[in-house]
Amino acid sequence: MKVLIVDDSxxxxxxxxxxxxxxxxxxxxxxxAVNGAEALELAxxxxxxxxxxxxxMPEMPGIEFLKKLRASxxxxxxxxxxxxxxxxxxxxxxxSGAQFILTKPFTAESLNAVLIECLN
Amino acid sequence: MEIEVTAMQQIISxxxxxxxxxxxxxxxSESSFDGRxxxxxxxxxxxxxxxxxxxxxxxxxxxxxxxxxDVAMDAVEPTEIEDAVGEIANMIGGxxxxxxxxxxxxxxxxxxxCEKGSSPASGAETTWDFAVSGQPVRVRWQEFDx
Numbered sequence: 001m002k003v004l005i006v007d008d009s010x011x012x013x014x015x016x017x018x019x020x021x022x023x024x025x026x027x028x029x030x031x032x033a034v035n036g037a038e039a040l041e042l043a044x045x046x047x048x049x050x051x052x053x054x055x056x057m058p059e060m061p062g063i064e065f066l067k068k069l070r071a072s073x074x075x076x077x078x079x080x081x082x083x084x085x086x087x088x089x090x091x092x093x094x095x096s097g098a099q100f101i102l103t104k105p106f107t108a109e110s111l112n113a114v115l116i117e118c119l120n
Numbered sequence: 121m122e123i124e125v126t127a128m129q130q131i132i133s134x135x136x137x138x139x140x141x142x143x144x145x146x147x148x149s150e151s152s153f154d155g156r157x158x159x160x161x162x163x164x165x166x167x168x169x170x171x172x173x174x175x176x177x178x179x180x181x182x183x184x185x186x187x188x189x190d191v192a193m194d195a196v197e198p199t200e201i202e203d204a205v206g207e208i209a210n211m212i213g214g215x216x217x218x219x220x221x222x223x224x225x226x227x228x229x230x231x232x233x234c235e236k237g238s239s240p241a242s243g244a245e246t247t248w249d250f251a252v253s254g255q256p257v258r259v260r261w262q263e264f265d266x
Contacts, residue, residue: 011188011204083214104211105139
């Protein structure tokens, strides 16, 4: 499985990557991007099976990246992993084409649960 | 608005214990903030300006950085430590925003260094001291007058 992890924090990208390896998804081919603009360039030029994206990032936030990605016709499975925990963010994410929104802090169990649901 | 002690304890536990597997003592016998510290803050803008500040002495910051990057304490880089502490503030701030009874915007985290801890805010402030793996961590909730 090819996964794109998008977060401006390198610490968080490492945690997401490490935690992903503890889920049923197992080891993946992982690419990383530091903001939505970089991620958009990658996701529209390469095939990914899954995008795991932060919400608040400089240059291009995650929600803008998602909207542009869907507008380009890309239907990759997309999940937010973010500190944003409000219902408004959840509604906006799902309405814009995300499959899930997982609130930080998260565990391997909580990530596994959302991945099983959306990848099945 | 006041943040309940139990709510903050739960957030701290979720961040450090559940996610990073670092034990938390919510009632440390003493907290030393005398030396150089890293201060990470995140603003929550709603009906009033609010801020979460995470203040950690160097040794606590190094522990957090080493844990998040999964490297030895002597192998973690200063920029990695700043990144890690900033992300701790981001997670705490996001979770606090989630329990506020109002629409609010979360800023990106800001990370700075200081010699003897941060100064109290000009508005209302609540401070919680924790020990994470025996090392002090201070969280401040500051609410500023508009």
